[in-house]
Amino acid sequence: MKYKILVTGAAGFIGSHLVEELVKQGNYVRALVRYNSRNEWGWLQTLPCLTDIEIHTGDIRDYDSVRNAVRDVEVVFHLAALIGIPYSYISPLAYIKTNIEGTYNILQAAREEGVRRVVHTSTSEVYGTARYVPINEEHPLQAQSPYAATKIAADQLALSFHRSFGLQVVVVRPFNTFGPRQSARAVIPTIITQVLAGARVIRLGNLNPTRDFNYVRDTVSGMITVGLSDRTLGQVVNVGSGREVSIGELVRHIENVVGRDIFVEQEEDRVRPVDSEVERLLCDNRRAYELSGWAPRYTLEEGLSETVDWLRENLYLYKPELYNV
Known part of the structure; x- marks a missing residue:
């Protein structure tokens, strides 16, 4: 309809x-x-x-x-x-x-x-x-x-x-x-744009929290x-995807997609206050499937690959050297 x-x-x-x-x-x-x-x-x-x-x-x-x-x-x-x-x-x-x-x-x-x-x-x-x-x-x-x-x-x-x-x-x-067109406010384009801009060491916040x-x-x-x-x-x-990945593990996944080693430096300004940091998120998406038949199709690697390709072509739109809030 x-x-x-x-x-x-x-x-x-x-x-x-x-x-x-x-x-x-x-x-x-x-x-x-x-x-x-x-x-x-x-x-x-x-x-x-x-x-x-x-x-x-x-x-x-x-x-x-x-x-x-x-x-x-x-x-x-x-x-x-x-x-x-x-x-x-x-x-x-x-x-x-x-x-x-x-x-x-x-x-x-x-x-x-x-x-x-x-x-x-x-x-x-x-x-x-x-x-x-x-x-x-x-x-x-x-x-x-x-x-x-x-x-x-x-x-x-x-x-x-x-x-x-x-x-x-x-x-x-x-x-x-995550995906094409996302702002560098989010962690995945933050990592990828710094890498594609040639940074030898990328700056991130806390690497321990997990996300879906x-x-x-x-x-x-x-x-x-x-x-x-x-x-x-x-x-x-x-x-959600039903997959749990820490920010540190995410860096390793992106390494595999871009084909180069990534070294990380923790920057204090990017770390959330202790009681404000959400330490763990993992989606139970069963209700979506039971009520509507929806289920995710993309693997994390497939999504990251498409995102890297898009960011490589559109890197001029970003300012990788700045911290976006």
Whole structure:
């Protein structure tokens, strides 16, 4: 079935891949892009399907522009958010306004405009350090950063609109997504761009935490499959690979893909506060499969290979010598 869909956060990393796949599947896609006087549309400008997308400029924090954006659509995929954890230490209020108030604007506008379904994007950061693994959807929520706190609030707000007002809501909870177009705020492009720029020693933070890295094409297929399933309404559903890799082990995987030794120097500025560091994440993705039939297809090595190839061609867009927060 084809839908008229609004994607918020469409100009970003995951959002642009989601837009691309939704268009490929034959849906009509409206992309909400943050207003700017230069008419810059982020990664959407690089897509071959750009002419098949309706660009709508506005601001997720402004209810009027959000309501205009959701008008006449059937489904909203809500991805717009501030996501950098280190910057949430600096400006927590910005995260409250964007992640919580922005989500309210989407939910209320969808309710007022008769939108059929809102697919809300969560994050595995809401779980904090795993109390048990693999982490299923019943795992306790633990906010170890202001970012995680605002995402917990946004998730619960979305679920409350389902329970209180009958708005059809699905909460999709991706684990650590990586792939082409990701900013150097994330660890995988941080490692790869430093290596491709010729650094003999790369700078990282803590090498011990483990993560569940999911290639962006798998994350997007999971968001669509889970988000549009009739069996997931009112549910929180994890989307992850089911593989656990430490940051130190990740460096060795990237060594194999790029074909050179990588030496690491720990930089104190890149280390999160002790009580804020999420030490372990590993996804239990069984609910996604049981309710929608979704399962990841890419191995870590396949995803890293495609990511390295893309970053090699687009290295000029990055500043490997700088620490991105």
